[in-house]
Amino acid sequence: MNVLEQVARAPAAATEFLNILLTTEDAEVGTTPKDVVWTHRKTTLYRYRSTQRSQPIPVLLVFALINRPDIFDLSQGRSFVEYLLDEGYDVFLVDWGVPDEEDADTGLEHFVCEALPWAMREVLRSSGEEELTLLGWCIGGTLCAMHAAIEPDSPARNLVLLTTPIDTDGGLYTKWLRRDTFDPDLVADTYGAIPGGTIDFANKMMKPVTNFWSTYRKLWHGIAQGQDPDKARKAYQPMAKWVADNPPFPARAYREWITWMYKENRLVDGRLRLNGKRVDLGDIEQSLLVVTAGADHIAPPPGTRPLLDLVGSKDVTHFDRSGGHIGLMAGSKARDEIWPDIAEWLEPRSDR
Amino acid sequence: MADQPSQEERVQQALEDAEQRTAGAMEKVVQSNAFGELLARSTENVMGLTRIGFDTFDLVVRNLRIAGRKDVARLGTQLARTEDKLERVLQEVESLRDELNRERSRNGSAGSRTKSSSNGRSSNGRKRSTSRSRSKSS
Numbered sequence: 360m361n362v363l364e365q366v367a368r369a370p371a372a373a374t375e376f377l378n379i380l381l382t383t384e385d386a387e388v389g390t391t392p393k394d395v396v397w398t399h400r401k402t403t404l405y406r407y408r409s410t411q412r413s414q415p416i417p418v419l420l421v422f423a424l425i426n427r428p429d430i431f432d433l434s435q436g437r438s439f440v441e442y443l444l445d446e447g448y449d450v451f452l453v454d455w456g457v458p459d460e461e462d463a464d465t466g467l468e469h470f471v472c473e474a475l476p477w478a479m480r481e482v483l484r485s486s487g488e489e490e491l492t493l494l495g496w497c498i499g500g501t502l503c504a505m506h507a508a509i510e511p512d513s514p515a516r517n518l519v520l521l522t523t524p525i526d527t528d529g530g531l532y533t534k535w536l537r538r539d540t541f542d543p544d545l546v547a548d549t550y551g552a553i554p555g556g557t558i559d560f561a562n563k564m565m566k567p568v569t570n571f572w573s574t575y576r577k578l579w580h581g582i583a584q585g586q587d588p589d590k591a592r593k594a595y596q597p598m599a600k601w602v603a604d605n606p607p608f609p610a611r612a613y614r615e616w617i618t619w620m621y622k623e624n625r626l627v628d629g630r631l632r633l634n635g636k637r638v639d640l641g642d643i644e645q646s647l648l649v650v651t652a653g654a655d656h657i658a659p660p661p662g663t664r665p666l667l668d669l670v671g672s673k674d675v676t677h678f679d680r681s682g683g684h685i686g687l688m689a690g691s692k693a694r695d696e697i698w699p700d701i702a703e704w705l706e707p708r709s710d711r
Numbered sequence: 712m713a714d715q716p717s718q719e720e721r722v723q724q725a726l727e728d729a730e731q732r733t734a735g736a737m738e739k740v741v742q743s744n745a746f747g748e749l750l751a752r753s754t755e756n757v758m759g760l761t762r763i764g765f766d767t768f769d770l771v772v773r774n775l776r777i778a779g780r781k782d783v784a785r786l787g788t789q790l791a792r793t794e795d796k797l798e799r800v801l802q803e804v805e806s807l808r809d810e811l812n813r814e815r816s817r818n819g820s821a822g823s824r825t826k827s828s829s830n831g832r833s834s835n836g837r838k839r840s841t842s843r844s845r846s847k848s849s
Contacts, residue, residue: 400791459787460781461787461788461790462787462788463784473795477798477802531742538747541747541750541751541754549761549765561750564750567738573730
């Protein structure tokens with residue numbers, strides 16, 4: 360396309376570009392049919408509908424406390440849930456909901472020692488099985504690891520941890536947060552629930568040009584070059600909607616997460632206690648799959664790898680792939696490059 | 712010659728190179744101690760201002776004798792704590808029911824006896840609940 364053609368096309372492209380940005384909120388995410396199995400406070404446990412369950416051991420998906428778990432089921436063809444269902448798994452998802460000021464007293468203990476085990480209990484009751492696979496992503500992975508470490512009788516047979524922060528030394532977050540002038544108590548005392556937008560802003564500031572400029576520039580470039588608008592819309596909107604959907608972080612959980620994980624790095628040293636019990640990663644005995652992403656700036660691989668040496672599991676597998684924190688599992692290549700490997704790992708470990 | 716990039720492509724490439732260099736430079740900036748310090752101080756300032764704003768608004772609303780955000784949140788917290796307790800009770804009831812069902816199926820032929828005795832207990836319970844509701848209504 361020459362310059363004149365580009366100039367002539369600019370008004371139409373600009374209209375299309377703006378339309379895609381302004382209608383992002385209307386994009387449909389998390390559309391795979393599911394039923395509510397259990398609710399407690401803001402937490403909801405879903406079971407995805409399937410007519411082809413062939414793997415006996417159900418899979419419970421656990422996402423972080425920031426952003427929504429819809430990323431597991433982004434859109435048709437880009438849904439890990441859909442993929443697992445096609446592979447014959449009985450898939451459950453625990454959604455932490457949208458906390459507010461009344462949840463200010465909800466700490467990590469609540470998630471690790473109450474909400475997660477209670478959701479697991481409901482999974483077992485619904486599926487009629489005695490064991491399950493816990494699959495956690497980001498903070499969700501850390502919560503799963505804490506649960507497995509603290510609960511010797513956990514019904515979790517397999518543990519799959521995706522881009523999970525364990526040892527925070529040396530990361531950019533640590534550089535920002537582990538300084539005397541940053542006071543998480545001040546933030547937690549001001550807000551009962553830390554606005555998700557502030558956490559999202561901090562995440563985006565880690566790669567400011569990529570997040571605040573390149574994403575939009577690439578969208579514009581594609582449209583200006585004559586890319587099919589529908590294709591551009593489908594590629595951009597679901598992910599953009601998910602990125603912008605930031606639920607608040609309960610104040611106590613925020614205070615504990617920042618202080619224990621980033622300021623004091625307690626988990627990796629075995630100095631973290633929940634409900635009076637020491638969280639010793641050496642007590643994790645489940646079959647363990649750890650997935651790291653080479654270009655992950657939120658949970659960089661050096662911050663996850665120590666787990667491989669710390670756990671007591673005899674069956675440990677590590678996939679270190681290229682990709683980013685979210686792109687690895689929800690990017691356009693995930694369906695071909697990582698999901699089949701996860702399913703292949705799970706399959707022999709999901710028999711009765 | 713046909714493989715030579717056009718002028719537009721060269722401009723495009725130059726812009727993308729500039730973007731990449733800027734991205735790299737900005738990432739170095741945000742990794743610096745100075746930026747960390749700036750972020751921490753800015754957060755502190757924003758929190759200070761926010762707190763003043765919240766406290767002022769809450770004071771105004773309370774002086775108007777209207778329930779403020781803090782009051783609603785406190786009520787929500789109480790409800791959530793009650794829900795926690797109910798969940799624990801429900802789990803206890805469910806596990807007892809499961810245990811009873813297991814016991815029944817284990818006893819097999821003795822099941823009918825167990826059944827009748829358990830029915831008796833539950834009927835007693837129903838009576839108690841009825842009398843309680845009667846006393847309430849009276």
